Amino acid sequence: MLPIRIVFLASFISHVTSHSWLACTDYTEKNGGTWNPNFCRGFPRNAEIKAPRDGTFGLDTGYDYSPNEARACGQSKGAGAYTQRHPMAIYYPGQQVVLVHPMKNHGADIACGTIWMPDSGSWLYRGDINNNGPDPTLSRFRQKLVFDLGRSPRGSDFGGDNSMSSVYPKPGYGNAPRFCDNTDKAMATYSFNVPRNLRPGVYTFLWIWAFNGMGNIYSSCFEVNVARNKAHRNTLLRANGITDYSEPCGGMTSNAQIAGNSNPGCTPTSERTFAAINTQTQRTTTPLYYRWTNNNVNNVRTQPTTMSTTTTTRPTTTTTTRRTVRPYRYTTRRATTATTTTLPRIRPSSSPRPGISRLHLSIQLHMKTSQFAGELWLPMIRPNIRKRYFSVDFSCSVERASFWNCRIISGLEESADTNHYDLLQEGARELNLNRIYYHVSFAEPCDLSEHSPVVRLVQEIVFN
Incomplete structure (x- = not known):
């Protein structure tokens, strides 16, 4: 019964x-x-x-x-x-x-x-x-x-x-x-x-x-x-x-x-x-x-x-689970427009004049770029994951951003001040690559050493 x-x-x-x-x-x-x-x-x-x-x-x-x-x-x-x-x-x-x-x-x-x-x-x-x-x-x-x-x-x-x-x-x-x-x-x-x-x-x-x-x-x-x-x-x-x-x-x-x-x-x-x-x-x-x-x-x-x-x-906040997950930062593959700061070259002398000492400089210089491209390496996909949502935050003003192997579901229309994008990755081929490709153009040259973009894994959808 x-x-x-x-x-x-x-x-x-x-x-x-x-x-x-x-x-x-x-x-x-x-x-x-x-x-x-x-x-x-x-x-x-x-x-x-x-x-x-x-x-x-x-x-x-x-x-x-x-x-x-x-x-x-x-x-x-x-x-x-x-x-x-x-x-x-x-x-x-x-x-x-x-x-x-x-x-x-x-x-x-x-x-x-x-x-x-x-x-x-x-x-x-x-x-x-x-x-x-x-x-x-x-x-x-x-x-x-x-x-x-x-x-x-x-x-x-x-x-x-x-x-x-x-x-x-x-x-x-x-x-x-x-x-x-x-x-x-x-x-x-x-x-x-x-x-x-x-x-x-x-x-x-x-x-x-x-x-x-x-x-x-x-x-x-x-x-x-x-x-x-x-x-x-x-x-x-x-x-x-x-x-x-x-x-x-x-x-x-x-x-x-x-x-x-x-x-x-x-x-x-x-x-x-x-x-x-x-x-x-x-x-x-x-x-x-x-x-x-x-x-x-x-x-x-x-x-x-x-x-x-x-x-x-702040946009750089990390998310902590039993397996630590850090915000995924961009790796720069190419900088097409860059400006650098240089110092006058100092030639060491074998016999310096009295009162003059040798000067050795090692200075970290900043670099600005107008556009850059590369790829994001993502955590390995877990079984039964069918969708992944990511958020992308730029500190510099973005003129245009393109992403491959995912889909943009929100963009500058909503977030002109923060340059925030929401990305959706779905489909077995896209998910199994465990990466997203990108190309970004800035409205003005951006110093990435001070304004590093940050990407977060926001959500994973599991289908039984």
Whole structure:
């Protein structure tokens, strides 16, 4: 009878009615379990009508929406989309942000349901800066990924220990520590890092959650005013009557493949963190489940040895894991235009005049270049890796940059001040080469000894 019961359960799950929406787009508590409207500083479109802050959290009002190609957003961004009590979100580059949504009975938790509840992933996309026209189509949104929010574990992901389905926090959609208190209206949260290269301005963000695959998706749209920095963000919040400038610090984002907190202005206090643990290998590869840890003594943060951590302060920050990964710096193969500084040649004398001593000079000279080319040597590809994301930062002003064996997914359009590029490498041939080729032209000669470009391995996508 056991195989019959399993087949029936899988059939039942595939027909579960799914629906959800974002309820808050800037929440000040990470991995929380109970909705508190005072913690919400930003809302999606028309929340005052469809999901008011003081209403019943998770109440069905027709706010859920299944997008199509022509219409990615279910709510209009016209007049009345935001109000004084339900303002649009205000972020700054590098900030770690928390999103909130109701669970609507779609959690994999053995304590109050099944471990086989599907979650096929969640993503954030965005439109162009300061777009006052119609919303982009679904395919246009998907050309500009803001963050991959990951997916929640289910079934065999728990490694045979079904009790781990009740351990929180979790990645992806199912991060609801109090799910069993009310499986319909339980609050769940995501956390993600705002890209550091977004220029100040207003963007439309699109949240997508896939339940039973990409043919069964739900979306919410919301506007974000990206400030110049944290101080500017606080000024804009204050203009909205908001005086809570707190931020969630520490730990990992909702996607365990992307390491941790990037808040430039955060001061670590008592922080809750993810620890990704694989009980079969005890390595931080693709984790089977996520165990809750709180490793703080006297407000000093410590991390489990199995946990990847990132500290970001400047573009040259390094990322540390069990196998140390350093930022990958360019190796210069050719400098086509260069200027050097020389000193007058000093000829030693066999019989120096009285009072004159021999002078030996060894001076490190600087060199400027207008363009250069070469290749990046990357870490060896691990099994099952299907995509790799890299970020490239130039200190000097770039006139043109070309990359081979990868694809540029963002460029100077968003980051004229920082000259930042995001690169995607995919495909077996490209990945197995373990390198990227490049050619860069600068607007003015650049001193590479003082302004060395830096490339980081940001994310690796594993397909089972």
